[in-house]
Amino acid sequence: MDAYDEDSRAPAGPDGSAGPGDLHAPGDPADHTVPAGPGDPGDPGDPGDSPPAGPVALAAVPRTGVAALSPRYQVGAAVALAVVAVATCVHLAMVFLSVAPANTVTKQHGKAIEEWVFPEFEQNWKLFAPNPLQQNIAVQVRAELRTKEGGLFTTGWYDLSARDGADIDGNLAPSHTQQNELRRGWDFFVATHGADNRPIGMRGSLSEQYVRRIVVMRLNREDTIRREGVVRRVQVRSSTTNVQPPAWSQEKISDKPLYRVLPWWTVSADEAAGGVR
Known part of the structure; x- marks a missing residue:
């Protein structure tokens, strides 16, 4: 009996399996060689395999930012x-x-x-002091108005600090003016004035102007003020209340507010009209 396979002509294995030359069954597509087409990169005669005759034009990269x-x-x-x-x-x-x-x-x-x-960019280190502030200080103001009929009218006290606190409460991104403008302005005033509310040095007068302009601008935002008349004079006061100790503490602190009342300040025409000159 012939030891070679009829199709492959390769010697069969001892167990009758295909020999090394019989890798595919008859009819397997791998047995047939498919001629390379015109677009096949393996075709040596394919025109696409040769590099272009002329120079290659590069696509222009669009400019961005300042370069544009x-x-x-x-x-x-x-x-x-x-x-x-x-x-x-x-x-x-x-x-x-x-x-x-x-x-x-x-x-x-x-x-x-x-x-x-000073005063807008003043820095302080009270947060890191050995004895941090343990008081709530509220800045309040009232105004004397010149009414449309020509008379004078004195308003009640407006708690400007409470209104800033209400604007900050629940606000994920409160503004710098809501957090610091009034508070830092009052700190600036206290630092440059004595207990008798008289200015100490040249910065004392500057702090008075700064606080006065802040309260006048705040008052001009009130609908009641705009309806009643024009601000002629303002009076500012602070209300200081001690922060109560925790329930487990035996410390006793008064909860009554202490007021520091400043004299009446005359408001210039520019400030009364909303200017800050």
Whole structure:
């Protein structure tokens, strides 16, 4: 009997299995060679296999950001960024010098530093003091109005701190003015005035102007004030109440508010009209 397979002509294995040459059954598509088509990269005669004759044109990448601007606007954007960067560096340097220990720069340019920082950017460290504040301080104001008929009318007390607190309560992103404008303005006033409410130094007068402008702007937002007349004078007071100790403490603290009442301040025409000059 012939030891070779009829189709493959390869010797069969001892158990009758296909030999090394019989890898596929008859009729298996792998047995047939498919000629490469015109688009087959393996075809040596395919024109697509050869590189293009001329230079290849690259697609233009679209410009974004400042690069998309015209040269004139690019120069303007660069100048604006430079101005912002310089202003930021100057501001940070001024704030740093205002809280840094006394040095040659602060001794020579102390007045310029104070004019830049105070009162809007003043820094303090009360949160980290050995004995933090244990009082609630509310700033209140009342006004004397010139009515439309020509008479004078005195309003009741407006609790401006309570209104700021109501705006902050439940607000995930309260504004800087709601949190700090009135509070820091009053702290600035207290720090520059004696117990008799008289200013100490030149910053005392500045703090009076700052607090007066804040309360007048707040009053001008009230519908009642706008209906009744024009603010002629204002009087500011603070109400200080001690924070009560926890229930487990045996400490006894008075819960009665203490008032600090300031004299009446005359409001200028610009301030009464809502200006801040």
